[in-house]
Every structure is written in C-alpha cells, then in structure tokens.
Amino acid sequence: MDYKNVSLKKEDGIALITIERPKALNALNYETLKELECLLNSARNDEEIKAVIITGGGEKAFVAGADIAEMSKMTPVEAKKFSEFGQHVFREIELLSKPVIAAVNGFALGGGCELSMACDIRIASKNAKFGQPEVGLGIIPGFSGTQRLPRLVGTSKAKELIFTGDMINAEEAYNIGLVSKVVEQSELINEAKKIAQKIMSKGQLAIKLAKEAINKGIETDIDTGNTIEADAFALCFSTNDQKEGMGAFLEKRTPKFEGK
Numbered sequence: 210m211d212y213k214n215v216s217l218k219k220e221d222g223i224a225l226i227t228i229e230r231p232k233a234l235n236a237l238n239y240e241t242l243k244e245l246e247c248l249l250n251s252a253r254n255d256e257e258i259k260a261v262i263i264t265g266g267g268e269k270a271f272v273a274g275a276d277i278a279e280m281s282k283m284t285p286v287e288a289k290k291f292s293e294f295g296q297h298v299f300r301e302i303e304l305l306s307k308p309v310i311a312a313v314n315g316f317a318l319g320g321g322c323e324l325s326m327a328c329d330i331r332i333a334s335k336n337a338k339f340g341q342p343e344v345g346l347g348i349i350p351g352f353s354g355t356q357r358l359p360r361l362v363g364t365s366k367a368k369e370l371i372f373t374g375d376m377i378n379a380e381e382a383y384n385i386g387l388v389s390k391v392v393e394q395s396e397l398i399n400e401a402k403k404i405a406q407k408i409m410s411k412g413q414l415a416i417k418l419a420k421e422a423i424n425k426g427i428e429t430d431i432d433t434g435n436t437i438e439a440d441a442f443a444l445c446f447s448t449n450d451q452k453e454g455m456g457a458f459l460e461k462r463t464p465k466f467e468g469k
C-alpha cells in the first residue's frame with residue numbers, strides 16, 4: 210500500500226509513526242485513518258518492532274482533529290460509520306500488544322486528543338495544546354473522547370473540557386495527569402525513544418500482560434480486576450523471562466530478556 214498521509218520509520222526495535230498532512234495540520238480524514246490502521250497492522254505483525262511512537266509531522270500540530278471539511282458533508286449514516294471506524298482504529302492502538310507512546314508536538318484537538326488518549330503513555334512538547342472543541346462545531350467527540358477523557362482525568366475535569374471546548378496547554382495537561390512529561394520540542398522524539406528503550410529493556414511478555422491487566426481492570430470492579438491481575442501474574446511464571454529476571458536478580462547480574 211502506498212501511504213500519502215502517514216509514515217513508519219523503524220529504528221532499533223521502535224516504530225516511529227508520523228501523521229503527515231501538513232496542509233490540514235495533520236487532521237484525520239478517512240484515508241489517513243485507513244493508512245494508520247494498515248501501519249498499526251504492520252507494527253503488530255513485525256516481530257522486530259517492540260514499541261511504537263506516534264507523532265505529528267511538522268512543529269505545529271500533533272493532529273488538529275478529525276477533518277472538518279470531510280465531516281461537514283457527512284450524512285448521519287456516514288458520520289456513524291466514520292465514528293465507528295475511528296473508534297476501531299484507536300481501539301487497535303489500545304489493544305496493541307506492544308507499548309505505544311504519543312509524542313504530542315503541537316495541537317492535539319478533538320480526534321487528535323482522542324488519538325493521544327488511545328496511546329499507553331503521552332508526553333508533550335512545551336507548545337502542545339490539548340482540547341475537545343467539538344461542541345463548538347455542534348457535535349460531540351466521536352472517537353471515544355467522552356469515554357477515555359473522564360477515565361484519565363476524572364469526570365469533572367473531562368466535563369469542563371468537553372462542555373467548554375477550552376484548549377489547555379502542556380503544563381495544565383501535565384497538572385491534570387493527561388500527559389506524564391513535558392519537554393522541549395527539540396527533545397520530544399528523543400525523550401519518547403528513551404522511554405521506549407527503557408520499557409524494551411524489561412520483560413516484554415510482562416509488559417504485554419501488565420498492559421492487558423490495566424486495560425481490562427480499569428473497566429471493571431476491584432475484585433474482578435484483582436482476579437485478572439492474579440491470572441496474568443500466574444502466567445508470567447510460565448515464561449523464560451520470569452526465570453531469567455528472578456535468576457539474574459539472585460545472581461546479581463543484569464537480566465537478558467528474550468520475550469519468551
């Protein structure tokens with residue numbers, strides 16, 4: 210498949226996926242979402258890829274939302290299809306068995322904010338701006354923003370952001386727990402790579418199981434969540450990585466994990 214709006218660069222086990230539609234501040238149209246879905250499939254199936262970073266091309270925007278020009282012409286049926294497809298692509302990110310880091314390098318509005326929230330970890334450059342401005346367009350967030358934002362920052366702050374459509378800067382996003390780190394723009398991708406490399410140095414099966422346990426657990430009550438955790442914990446003991454990790458500790462050496 211030829212990609213017009215996205216790219217994937219593979220380096221040292223990390224896939225750097227960049228959304229590149231500079232004319233529309235990387236806004237997501239259907240074609241871009243489709244291409245993103247294909248790149249996620251490649252990242253999933255490529256065993257050399259251990260972690261994924263998603264960012265926006267240029268220095269101004271991560272993703273300025275769903276493409277308003279394209280959406281403006283949609284019928285309700287098309288809008289439902291578009292919303293469901295976006296939800297599906299973002300869910301694929303959430304369910305990817307590899308860690309995904311959003312490196313937010315500018316505007317992350319509407320669908321852009323929602324894309325970042327589907328990732329496991331968000332870091333931002335100082336010029337990043339987050340918001341769900343959809344109500345100003347007479348619509349509501351359609352790529353799971355009403356679901357993920359309250360889970361990440363609490364219902365009250367999520368309602369304030371969604372009802373007012375206000376943008377917040379990187380510092381406020383950090384203060385409300387929407388991003389875990391704010392760095393200079395020139396350092397953003399390096400910082401994302403550093404986090405990815407640190408994660409990759411650990412037991413990959415453990416990371417995969419921890420991601421699953423967190424994702425499933427957050428949707429359920431504590432007792433069911435604890436059962437999910439205990440099952441995943443037990444599964445770790447069937448891996449070579451567990452034997453290597455604990456053996457290395459006892460032998461006072463650095464573990465060599467193989468993801469097996």
Ligand code: DAK
Nearest residue numbers: 232233234236273274275276277288292318319320350351
């Ligand atoms: N869509 C299409 N084009 C966009 C865009 C977007 N979201 N954002 C920016 N652009 C385009 C602009 O139209 C402009 O194009 P030209 O006029 O040069 O051809 C170019 O990018 C540069 O933008 P500006 O000239 O506006 O740049 P400024 O620096 O002045 O302003 C801005 C930057 C990010 C503040 C501004 O562009 C802006 O407010 N953009 C729109 C942000 C926004 O409202 N985003 C949320 C989009 S709504 C659903 C499915 C999905 C969704 C909802 C429902 N269902 C189907 C139910 C999701 C919705 C959204 O994401």
